[in-house]
Amino acid sequence: MAGDWTQDPRFNHFWMNYRHGQSWYTKHQISLFRSKVVSTGYENSFLYWLLEQSQKNSKFGAQDGSSGSIEPSTSLTEVRKKERKAKDQEIEMEITEEMLEFLKTSMKHKKQRDHINVTQEVTYINVDEIPVEHSASDSQDHVSTCNLNETHYKDYVEIYGANAPRIQAMETAIQLNFRRNCDRKQPKLWPNMPLQL
Numbered sequence: 001m002a003g004d005w006t007q008d009p010r011f012n013h014f015w016m017n018y019r020h021g022q023s024w025y026t027k028h029q030i031s032l033f034r035s036k037v038v039s040t041g042y043e044n045s046f047l048y049w050l051l052e053q054s055q056k057n058s059k060f061g062a063q064d065g066s067s068g069s070i071e072p073s074t075s076l077t078e079v080r081k082k083e084r085k086a087k088d089q090e091i092e093m094e095i096t097e098e099m100l101e102f103l104k105t106s107m108k109h110k111k112q113r114d115h116i117n118v119t120q121e122v123t124y125i126n127v128d129e130i131p132v133e134h135s136a137s138d139s140q141d142h143v144s145t146c147n148l149n150e151t152h153y154k155d156y157v158e159i160y161g162a163n164a165p166r167i168q169a170m171e172t173a174i175q176l177n178f179r180r181n182c183d184r185k186q187p188k189l190w191p192n193m194p195l196q197l
Contacts, residue, residue: 006015156164 005011153164153168156168160167
């Protein structure tokens, strides 16, 4: 080869994947840096709060240790426990008859739903057996075609006015072309799988 072998067009897919991987890596490095900044900001605010508490303690001279202040040597988990206890003591909720009735109804509904889920037999359909053209139409309700066509035509007249028959003819031609290609090529459905398995 006369030149750099890495610039050969046969390796373009490799270099494209390499650049994509590098951009992903740099984006995640930036995200990691941002998360570290946020965590240090939280840590700094907590330390500042602890310093304020210790200064208040030393300034006003709490006579007994029961003033509710926290010494700087306490851990974050202890502080959180004390905050939770204080919040739990503050919350008082009055339970009314309506609330009890609502809770009873929701529990009854959950039990019925769980019972249906347990007793209902799950049927799996092989994707290869479903024609492509039926996959979109299965979700639609099957209404009488005469009524559907009349309401469909009325909607077209309302939207398109005098051009309604022309637009409807164009859509019909496209649909017929689609069905003809489906019959001729027999396409398979592309799998719709979740990315997080």
